[in-house]
Amino acid sequence: MSKRANGEGSVYQRKDGRWVGSTYVLRPDGARRRKEVYGRTRSEVNSKLRELIASTERGIPMAGTSWSVSAYADHWLENGVRALRPSTQSNYAWVLRKYIVPTVGDVPLERLTPSHVRKLHGAVQSMGVSVRTVQLAHAVLRSMLAEAVREELISRNVGTLVRQPKLEKTEQRAWSPEDAARFGIASKPHRLHALFELAYSVGLRRGELLGLRWSDVDLDAGMIHVRQTMQRLGSAHGRVFGPPKTARSRRSVPIPARVARSLRIHRAAQVAELHGTNRSNPLDLVFTTSLGTPIEPSNLRRDFEALISSAGVPRIRFHDLRHTCASLLFAKGVPPRVVMDLLGHSTMSITTDLYAHVMPTALAEAASAMDDLLSEAADTMQEEAIDD
Known part of the structure; x- marks a missing residue:
């Protein structure tokens, strides 16, 4: 067994030539467990271990099928949105509790697919809310999954693969x-x-x-x-x-x-x-x-x-x-x-x-200005033609 360097965790080479490393990581429930990683070289294993150790030190649990959308949503609200304004945090929590968790909360995070996102769209629309609310639910899910990608808990953000419903423009109401x-x-x-x-x-x-x-x-x-x-x-x-x-x-x-x-x-x-x-x-x-x-x-x-x-x-x-x-x-x-x-x-x-x-007044004035400009240019051309 080769001696490990400081901060590597436990690293050794098996009889078949592969390298193995292990260290303690966080589970989604907050408990610690031993996790092993494998590689063809010692440096490859060390690199994987450093990522796990850094994630553990930042309080980021390990990836795995035990992560559900609901469990990660709790983790994200607790750790991933602290830098945002309180109003934004409150809105995210409300959207997750009202729409996302009831619809796809039980789905394992790494098994979330575009069809689940479309299912969310349909579930929110069925509540009789505006298209803007559907867009908001989509945006919150996409933001949450983007953080999960950065934490290397999932390999892709399925929220970016599905188009959100198009918002029809409505005329703003105003007094005369x-x-x-x-x-x-x-x-x-x-x-x-x-x-x-x-x-x-x-x-x-x-x-x-x-x-x-x-x-x-x-x-x-x-x-x-x-x-x-x-x-x-x-x-x-x-x-x-x-x-x-x-x-x-x-x-x-x-x-x-x-x-x-x-x-x-x-x-x-x-x-x-x-x-x-x-x-x-x-x-x-x-x-x-x-x-x-x-x-x-x-x-x-x-x-x-x-x-x-x-x-x-x-x-x-x-x-x-x-x-x-x-x-x-x-x-x-x-x-x-x-x-x-x-x-x-x-x-x-x-x-x-x-x-x-x-x-409309500004647009009409723009059209009138262009008309005057072109008319003046045409008149000038005609005068020059007559002089010639």
Whole structure:
């Protein structure tokens, strides 16, 4: 038996000439067991052992048929998504629990096939959900399997072999200027009037509004700095404050003068509301409950729906206030690049894909400009021909 080097595990050469190595590895259930690897040379076995030892030190269990999709999903949520935002972790856990595990959770990880992925598509669709939800389930499974490939638990990611359902584009719902004005009048007595006005005037997302701090607002300069968001992630996480999702979402945006006036009125009302009580606003939030605590998204939605009814305007989602902002700006001829920066979209294609239907004026102006250009060129050519 040849002497092994430090860190190799146990390595020796059999009588038939093959090399054998063994070391302790983790099982999916967390227990340790001895595993052997084989090779034609000592260096080949040592290489395999080093990979096993490194995986064990990182807490990565060994590959094998004992890994089910459900078992690996638990491992992935515990170890593979820790670097992601809490909201993303929560969404992944919900999709796995709701759709993936009930459908393919019992399938051994290494035996997962494209037919299983298509089965998942069908199972999710049968629940009467949108195509976007089917795409989300597919994306989560694909991300999980990509990590399993990196951990060398499986040799291929079957999620990449199956096309996800195509999402049909739907026209975004938005209010007209008259609708927005009617809603603004109806919401004026409401204590969160400034929040709603900010939503359809500047296009901030709900989480950006609920996480906005007074330290991020410069009313003298007429600017708001989007540096924090707030989300409700269920009982496991509760309310979570954190930075915006992307670098483009972290932005500084100007606010209309009328919105600045509304915010000044709101700030004075907030101070008066808490004055003389034992309550405060420790998080420095612009929009709080009357107790100075963060606003629950579900309560904001109920207030919004009640104001829609009293204003007599078309019923839309709160997020559609953001679409309303973009639509109104495009109607006034604001360039797409400016709208992109205001809304915090990561790419221009997101802006143009979402709002191509509300840019007919800009398209018509482009066609008219081209017509003028070509007409002028044709006239010049005719004049030169006459002179000749």
